Amino acid sequence: MHRRTFIKNSCTACLSFTALSTLVSSCVTTKYISGRLGKDGLTIGKDEFNVKQKGGTAYSSFIIVRNDALLFPICVYRFNDSEYTALWMQCTHQGNELQASGDVLQCPAHGSEFNNKGRVIHGPAASGLRSFPVIATNNELFIDLRKQS
Numbered sequence: 001m002h003r004r005t006f007i008k009n010s011c012t013a014c015l016s017f018t019a020l021s022t023l024v025s026s027c028v029t030t031k032y033i034s035g036r037l038g039k040d041g042l043t044i045g046k047d048e049f050n051v052k053q054k055g056g057t058a059y060s061s062f063i064i065v066r067n068d069a070l071l072f073p074i075c076v077y078r079f080n081d082s083e084y085t086a087l088w089m090q091c092t093h094q095g096n097e098l099q100a101s102g103d104v105l106q107c108p109a110h111g112s113e114f115n116n117k118g119r120v121i122h123g124p125a126a127s128g129l130r131s132f133p134v135i136a137t138n139n140e141l142f143i144d145l146r147k148q149s
């Protein structure tokens, strides 16, 4: 195979793979819920993460709580049945609302990215996201809005 043909074929395969990956990831729907807002925080059901599949139940890695009483949504990431993070979806650079893309929260304004623990992956944001304690009980999660880190 000639060098030029090899490069052309490799680039075509790479672009096809990238396009397919984007298509597949865009097919995954993001779940939005409003939760129950109380005096001290938000309560959501653990079963909101459930995804029914043939042969059992899988779990979404995150859901977004969007409540009219809150200025920004909160992205809740599930790591296992007892470990969660609740992240305020406001960029720490200039305050834009973030978008969730799998385990990464992205800012459409200037490209900052944060991981599922709220830490900065890419700037220009210099500090991590506000996060709230999540208390897991048997069936519910309580997101304590009185405390943040």
Ligand code: FES
Residues within 6 Å of the ligand: 091, 092, 093, 094, 095, 096, 107, 108, 109, 110, 111, 112, 123, 124, 125
């Ligand atoms: S406001 Fe988010 S990167 Fe600038």
